[in-house]
Amino acid sequence: MGRLVRIVVAGVVSALALSGLIRLYAPVSGAERQLAFIRAELDRGAGEAAQGMFPEGYFFLHALYGLAWVDVGRHHRRAEAVREARWALARLDGPQGTAPFSEGLSPRFGVFHAGWTNRLLGGIVGLDPDPALVERFEADARAIAAAFDGSASPFLPAYPGQSWPVDSAVAVASLRLHDELLTPAFGATVQRWVAAARQRLDPATGLLPHVTDPASGEPLQGARGSSQSVIQRFLPEIDQEFAREQYLRFRELFVGRPLGLGPAVREYPKGTDGPGDVDSGPLPLGVSLSATVVTIGAARAEGDDSLASALAHYGELAGVPMQTPGTKRYAFGLLPIGDAFLVWAQTAPARAEAPPAVAGPLWRVPLTVLLLLAGAGPWLRWRKPKRRQQLGE
Template identity: 65%
Template sequence: MAVASLRLHDTLLPPRYAATTARWLGQVRGRLDPRTGLLPHSADPATGEPAEVARGSSQSLIQRFLVDIDPVFAAEQYTRFRDRYVVTPLGLGPAVREYPGGMDGPADVDSGPLPLGVSLSATAVTLGAAQAHGDAALAGALANYGELAGLPVGTPWTKRYAFGLLPIGDAFLAWSKTARPWVGTPSPPAPSVSWWWRAPLLTLLALLGAAPWLPALRRRRPGERPVALTSPPDACSPGPAAVRPPPDGAPAGPGPG
């Protein structure tokens, strides 16, 4: 973020930091995380060498700003990040892992809880990274998924996610949905998120919606027809017991008069 601000300075004002930016890029390229090929989560302060594997919570921010520093290098890094960290746990929509596939680690204040290895904070911020890189397919999928998983509550004037219990999450989503590159010109990646990601989620929602009706359906046997309900006989009309055959010799029809 600091180097991106220097690039922004040199775009708006007389340039002063081109050499600093170039030196930083050279050192970063020589000290990438060997496991993922991405910028590491942390580095040794004495040597600058990677001290911790690349993680989703920091990558989502790095990919958001790197496009303003060096768009070509940023496109390479973003493709690696998207291939190694964007997943569909249980087939229920795109999300972002905190650690690369095949590796697990502890959660912390930056990542938040890690259900199935997924960081909710990294997922929300990656929406902004996708926007900045012109990755409309991933940005749209993350935004749509957030409308369900985020439990939004709207009024005519406001909209809050997670029932309004996490204002910082609302701030990150607002910032991510409006993210644009300030300086760089992104190279949008090829679309990689098919609309089929919605199918498992819609199936699950359909099953949840039908669940209250399942007991009633199970009580009915196959081929059983519902019993028709009949109303009781009218109290003013004679019932079957009141109809008697006429006595011997009496006419069958109504009597005289």
């Protein structure tokens, strides 16, 4: 019986190692199945559950779901993409979507709500220029532009007295999208924003800061991976020259290989550490899992296919995806908000020429060796007692 148990255990370990090797090398796919899982979870109350984890949980889960469908709809399943994205937009407009925000801010509900909502709205208009949606997109874009034009800071408040540059980057990207899809109207506003943002970079890193003074826009907290990963996703839509400068600096300071294994993104710049919080999540070895996931999309937006592919394949190995004929989920589906960030990152369109690669073709070698040893180890250990017994005889 003991011999049979060892054989079964060795077989299970070898099967898991083989499954990991396959995920490490096989093409990453399944965005529509990921979205099917997320929609089912949203129907079961995942948005409300996410709201209990952090202040924008409900909003973010629906916004990312809608934005991922917009990206899918650019290639196929357009009618379904428009339907699902409009469904998500309606939830952002509803009482649960606006509840955490202050209606008295400029723009209405603050730049976080206004920016993400307008970016989703513009994505829908790009797929289906419904006249009513076009009219709203133009009006909302004008309100956002007016708020930027009337502010001494390029970083508008998301909540009363609180400002995060990442939120303004999303809003400015929505203005650029307006000018791509409709009659250009906000070029001057965008140019002023870029010039003002360049004057308020984090002095320690040269990147856009994490938190700023809401009145002046001066940095209050230096660059962090959880916000940088989102900023780098949207900057190429705003100004590709500024975006490339920022992305290369971000990649230099935040992307590493903990323990010499696959690439990952730190929450704080290399050489510094700090506490985790609701934005970053836990920080094992200084790595932010949320920033690592979102950087897949940032790398794709900068044409950095080598890093995007490495991060995505590492996620396939570490995220333990589970598939059914119609769905795909990661980490046993315990955190649908994580699945939403991942599918939004994986569906990001490429927009720029590739920068020099940092994740070469050999990055998988250490992980491959570990998986091969893990798969073969139980069999080698099982055979050793038999050899010792034969030598004693």
